[in-house]
Amino acid sequence: MKMKMKMKTKTKTKTSECDIVVVGVGGQGVILLSSIIGKAALKAGLPVRSAETHGMAHRGGSVINHLRIGCMFGPLVPVGGADILVALEPAEALRYAHYLSKDGVALVNTKPVLPSTVTSGQSKYPPLEEILAPLQRICRGIKTFDATKLAVKAGNPQTMNVVMLGALSKYIPLREEMLIESLTESVPAKFLDVNRRAFELGKREG
Amino acid sequence: MREYLLGNAAIARGILEAGARVVASYPGTPASEVVEILAPLAKKYDLHVEWSVNEKAALEVAIGSSWTGMRAAAVMKHVGLNVAADPFMTLAYTGVRGGLVVIVSDDPFCYSSQNEQDSRRYAQFACIPCLDPADPQEARDMTIYAFELSEELELPVLLRSTTRVSHARADVEVGQPKETRATPQFLKNPARWVALPAHARPRHSVLLEKQDAIKSALEKSPWNQLVLQGRSELGVIASGISSLYAEEAIKQLEAEADISFLRIGTFPPPEGLCSEFIRHVSKVMVIEELEPVLEEYVERVARVHNPDIEILGKRSGHIPREGELDPYIVRNAIADMASLPLVEPPSQSLREAAAILPPRPPALCPGCGHRAAYYAMREAFGTDAIFPSDIGCYTLAVDMGTIDTCLCMGSSITIGCGIRFSGEERDICCSIGDSTFLHTGLPGLLNAVYNKAKITVAILDNSTTAMTGHQPHPGTGVTASGDKTKSVSFEALARALGADFVETVDPYNVKATIETFKRARDYQGLSVVIVKRACVINERRAGIMRKPFMVNENCTGCRECVEFGCPAIEFDGDSARINSLCTGCGVCAQICPNDAIEMVK
Numbered sequence: 090m091k092m093k094m095k096m097k098t099k100t101k102t103k104t105s106e107c108d109i110v111v112v113g114v115g116g117q118g119v120i121l122l123s124s125i126i127g128k129a130a131l132k133a134g135l136p137v138r139s140a141e142t143h144g145m146a147h148r149g150g151s152v153i154n155h156l157r158i159g160c161m162f163g164p165l166v167p168v169g170g171a172d173i174l175v176a177l178e179p180a181e182a183l184r185y186a187h188y189l190s191k192d193g194v195a196l197v198n199t200k201p202v203l204p205s206t207v208t209s210g211q212s213k214y215p216p217l218e219e220i221l222a223p224l225q226r227i228c229r230g231i232k233t234f235d236a237t238k239l240a241v242k243a244g245n246p247q248t249m250n251v252v253m254l255g256a257l258s259k260y261i262p263l264r265e266e267m268l269i270e271s272l273t274e275s276v277p278a279k280f281l282d283v284n285r286r287a288f289e290l291g292k293r294e295g
Numbered sequence: 296m297r298e299y300l301l302g303n304a305a306i307a308r309g310i311l312e313a314g315a316r317v318v319a320s321y322p323g324t325p326a327s328e329v330v331e332i333l334a335p336l337a338k339k340y341d342l343h344v345e346w347s348v349n350e351k352a353a354l355e356v357a358i359g360s361s362w363t364g365m366r367a368a369a370v371m372k373h374v375g376l377n378v379a380a381d382p383f384m385t386l387a388y389t390g391v392r393g394g395l396v397v398i399v400s401d402d403p404f405c406y407s408s409q410n411e412q413d414s415r416r417y418a419q420f421a422c423i424p425c426l427d428p429a430d431p432q433e434a435r436d437m438t439i440y441a442f443e444l445s446e447e448l449e450l451p452v453l454l455r456s457t458t459r460v461s462h463a464r465a466d467v468e469v470g471q472p473k474e475t476r477a478t479p480q481f482l483k484n485p486a487r488w489v490a491l492p493a494h495a496r497p498r499h500s501v502l503l504e505k506q507d508a509i510k511s512a513l514e515k516s517p518w519n520q521l522v523l524q525g526r527s528e529l530g531v532i533a534s535g536i537s538s539l540y541a542e543e544a545i546k547q548l549e550a551e552a553d554i555s556f557l558r559i560g561t562f563p564p565p566e567g568l569c570s571e572f573i574r575h576v577s578k579v580m581v582i583e584e585l586e587p588v589l590e591e592y593v594e595r596v597a598r599v600h601n602p603d604i605e606i607l608g609k610r611s612g613h614i615p616r617e618g619e620l621d622p623y624i625v626r627n628a629i630a631d632m633a634s635l636p637l638v639e640p641p642s643q644s645l646r647e648a649a650a651i652l653p654p655r656p657p658a659l660c661p662g663c664g665h666r667a668a669y670y671a672m673r674e675a676f677g678t679d680a681i682f683p684s685d686i687g688c689y690t691l692a693v694d695m696g697t698i699d700t701c702l703c704m705g706s707s708i709t710i711g712c713g714i715r716f717s718g719e720e721r722d723i724c725c726s727i728g729d730s731t732f733l734h735t736g737l738p739g740l741l742n743a744v745y746n747k748a749k750i751t752v753a754i755l756d757n758s759t760t761a762m763t764g765h766q767p768h769p770g771t772g773v774t775a776s777g778d779k780t781k782s783v784s785f786e787a788l789a790r791a792l793g794a795d796f797v798e799t800v801d802p803y804n805v806k807a808t809i810e811t812f813k814r815a816r817d818y819q820g821l822s823v824v825i826v827k828r829a830c831v832i833n834e835r836r837a838g839i840m841r842k843p844f845m846v847n848e849n850c851t852g853c854r855e856c857v858e859f860g861c862p863a864i865e866f867d868g869d870s871a872r873i874n875s876l877c878t879g880c881g882v883c884a885q886i887c888p889n890d891a892i893e894m895v896k
């Protein structure tokens with residue numbers, strides 16, 4: 090899966106510089122990841138809009154955050170309009186794949202989190218290849234890696250979302266220093282080192 | 296100064312900058328964060344911030360403050376305003392002294408709610424002004440303006456947010472919290488504050504007389520704006536968040552169509568701006584979420600100012616009256632008006648996604664006491680009994696067979712009574728959470744005792760308001776700002792309300808819980824079972840750790856434990872397995888008939 094992943098300008102009138110959807114399972118840190126990017130955009134002086142999932146879905150449900158950098162309009166990324174899909178869980182990548190633009194890029198953590206419908210035996214969790222194949226078909230390219238394993242390597246599985254942030258860093262119109270500064274402000278000081286390591290490990294995958 | 300703020304944080308910011316003295320609320324998605332953000336700041340800014348027992352209490356607390364001349368806000372989700380509707384409606388008659396803003400967050404598409412009612416109708420109903428912010432910046436700005444407007448008109452003002460505003464985040468320009476306030480003083484004035492019939496009648500006239508003042512104040516407000524003056528005959532009028540979708544769509548279509556655009560942020564909408572706009576176009580698309588409040592207004596204005604105009608929107612089928620709008624719906628509606636080709640909205644999900652993905656509904660946490668409580672309830676009552684339930688995390692257990700009804704806060708006990716009084720003879724066991732019981736379950740239990748309903752009421756006490764984000768309540772012994780306070784006893788409450796059978800049990804003890812439910816079922820009268828176990832998320836935050844459990848070689852693959860539904864229990868084809876999510880509640884070990892689950896050594 091080698092490809093050039095430079096952001097392509099959209100042909101129609103651009104209403105947002107970069108549209109991102111961040112998806113995953115309640116509790117994986119989708120909101121934190123999005124807000125680190127949002128704060129970095131603010132530092133860069135770019136207008137930013139985002140829409141978050143709160144409430145009920147957070148009890149292990151499926152969650153999606155919309156993030157629009159360089160946008161002055163509504164917070165929702167249109168279906169078929171996302172430049173980047175960041176999936177903290179593979180099944181969730183496919184669940185929200187329709188948000189991807191055909192010029193878009195998907196970054197997918199390959200470590201599954203089994204939903205209660207699977208643990209209880211009502212449904213099956215499909216094999217990874219079946220999940221990823223349709224994604225490959227509909228967008229410009231996908232990057233897959235076990236971000237959870239990298240987070241463990243960094244020193245804390247909870248930093249998986251920051252691994253994903255590292256991977257994402259080269260696709261968004263924000264300088265890395267801004268992201269690091271925002272990360273530093275967003276995590277407790279005693280966890281900063283492990284988060285920095287997670288970011289670096291993710292960056293190599295992006 | 297610019298900050299990256301959640302819509303609800305922007306509202307909280309506006310409250311601080313307006314110098315409010317009292318903020319009262321009952322938690323509810325999507326409104327809870329306003330008070331969560333203010334509570335830790337209460338001492339610093341000399342603010343009284345409270346979690347009230349329900350929305351009616353919250354609004355009345357805010358009213359008391361306003362009547363002393365101090366600014367106050369009551370914050371709630373849309374259905375909370377139903378609970379607060381009683382004071383809300385008459386407050387419009389009495390009016391206010393210190394600015395009073397009722398902050399209500401609607402939930403189009405019912406993301407976390409039982410309905411998607413449109414609160415703008417409430418403002419119409421009460422004849423008070425309503426502000427409809429489109430994004431966090433407007434949410435902050437309008438909050439400050441709402442306090443000023445409220446004082447100018449001596450009326451409460453409704454600030455109506457929605458999920459996509461309250462839970463949106465954006466860069467917001469903020470100012471400084473206001474430091475100085477007037478001195479509170481309650482001025483006795485029975486003709487104002489005592490709503491006797493003799494006082495209410497003239498106050499109703501006063502309210503009606505104020506309608507012109509409302510209109511002229513809003514007409515001049517910055518929230519209504521002619522954004523684009525095109526030369527064509529086409530126009531768009533949109534309000535709230537819909538105006539952002541509309542603006543984006545018009546921008547995308549600008550090469551092909553020349554469209555005028557009027558943005559509305561207040562209700563009632565500005566008559567002058569609307570009528571002038573309507574006179575200049577021959578076709579107008581009205582775009583708003585939920586009820587056709589703006590559309591009806593435009594129709595009324597058009598009758599006078601341009602009867603020939605074609606008004607499109609909900610009535611024409613372009614804009615749905617249910618759910619939330621999205622960029623596609625709005626773009627296509629505008630394109631259709633302009634006779635431009637529609638774009639096929641990409642399917643709502645990929646073919647494969649629908650075919651192969653397992654659903655991922657939210658579920659009770661591993662080790663949640665509610666699951667164990669319902670398991671025991673079902674064992675004791677059997678699946679044929681009737682199980683009215685209520686609103687909270689426990690409603691997530693709907694697949695366990697012990698949730699037969701869920702209507703609104705506190706309704707489980709009273710609906711259970713009605714089912715009993717209808718002549719239905721099966722056993723009835725209602726379930727209601729601790730916070731919900733204190734919110735509106737108390738009168739229900741009293742009603743059940745008084746009218747001699749033979750039902751069982753299970754109070755599922757996890758010592759928090761879990762679903763909305765773990766807010767404290769009167770049973771927890773702490774206030775919103777973290778001060779220690781009296782902690783109310785559910786046993787004492789139930790007895791004081793007249794229940795004779797009241798027992799408390801720990802759901803982690805499965806046998807004892809089943810036995811308790813059986814005694815409650817057989818009791819000849821109303822019985823109350825308090826099933827008490829702290830929420831596992833709060834336990835974890837408090838540092839309470841238990842050893843996890845594991846499956847040993849005795850497992851025969853009977854699936855009894857899997858049926859229990861704990862997300863930490865997986866089944867791999869032949870036998871069960873416990874994953875890393877286990878919180879060590881030990882309930883599955885008690886359910887296993889083969890002694891195959893044991894504590895990790």
Ligand code: SF4
Nearest residue numbers: 850851853854856887
């Ligand atoms: S109940 Fe016990 S024996 Fe049955 S599947 Fe579960 S662990 Fe195995």
Ligand code: SF4
Nearest residue numbers: 861877878880881883
């Ligand atoms: S002990 Fe059993 S029921 Fe309790 S959390 Fe662990 S696996 Fe779930």
